[in-house]
Amino acid sequence: MADHPAPPPCKYLNLTYPLPFVAHVEINRPEKMNAFKQEMWQEFPPLFSHLSTSPSTRAIILSGAGPKAFTAGLDVQEASQDSPLSPNPSHSALDGARTATTLRRHIDAFQACITSIEKCEKPIVAAIHGWCLGLGIDISVCCDVRICAKDTRFSVKEVDIGLAADIGTLSRLPKVVRSGSWVKDVCLSARLFGAEEAEKVGFVSWVGSIGGKEEVVKEALRWAELVAGKSPVAVQGTKEILNWSWNRSVEDGLRYTGVWNSAMLQSEDTKEAMMSGISKKKPKFAKL
Structure with a gap:
């Protein structure tokens, strides 16, 4: 077999191989609680496309760098300055159809970046700790398995910033968690829910006992090593x-x-x- 191409360079996604055939992808903007700006989610498709076909990868762990968060979701400050949602005078010159087209194309591209996680051929376990807000839910529901630390706090946060979640949560979460009442509860209220509740409804399949990132990554490594040893x-x-x-x-x-x-x-x-x-x-x- 010919050598597989090297992984693409990434600024905000760390890629390591802590065990044979086990890749660890770490969202890397800890100084901002791993909050996302556009160039961050644009790194997902090339990296996960590489991992999908890499002969040296059989299982993947996805986590967030630093002690505070898997991800705090969208960096609202960045988005307000550099996106189709930003108050740009040129936007006001467009009619409704052209404004809608610009927004739709932006949303479609954003959705495709996150969906690249789901499309990866290799099984992915999300090792979640700290805060997992908004886009963190979109990302985690694209993973095959979700586990979390005892002190994790989740929220489908989008209604609090004036929009319906549009990157996948509203389409995928009702299939991951079969209680329609619970899904509507958390999506309509944007309320926080913890690890125990997430496990109870089936959103995560394992919760740590002591809290913190180290324990949940250790469990993710155990699971990934087990899977990587299979055919x-x-x-x-x-x-x-x-x-x-x-x-x-x-x-x-x-x-x-x-x-x-x-x-x-x-x-x-x-x-x-x-x-x-x-x-x-x-x-x-x-x-x-």
């Missing part, structure tokens, strides 16, 4: 089929699974996994 053919196929089946019937899902596995069962991974169970030896899988 990459099996893991990536499982994620693909789960995502494809999300909004489709059982019949459609079964049909797609049959077609998918008719190709993927021809890999050496199945034989390797079965033989390891017999020999009681840890299997070794080729890169994918």
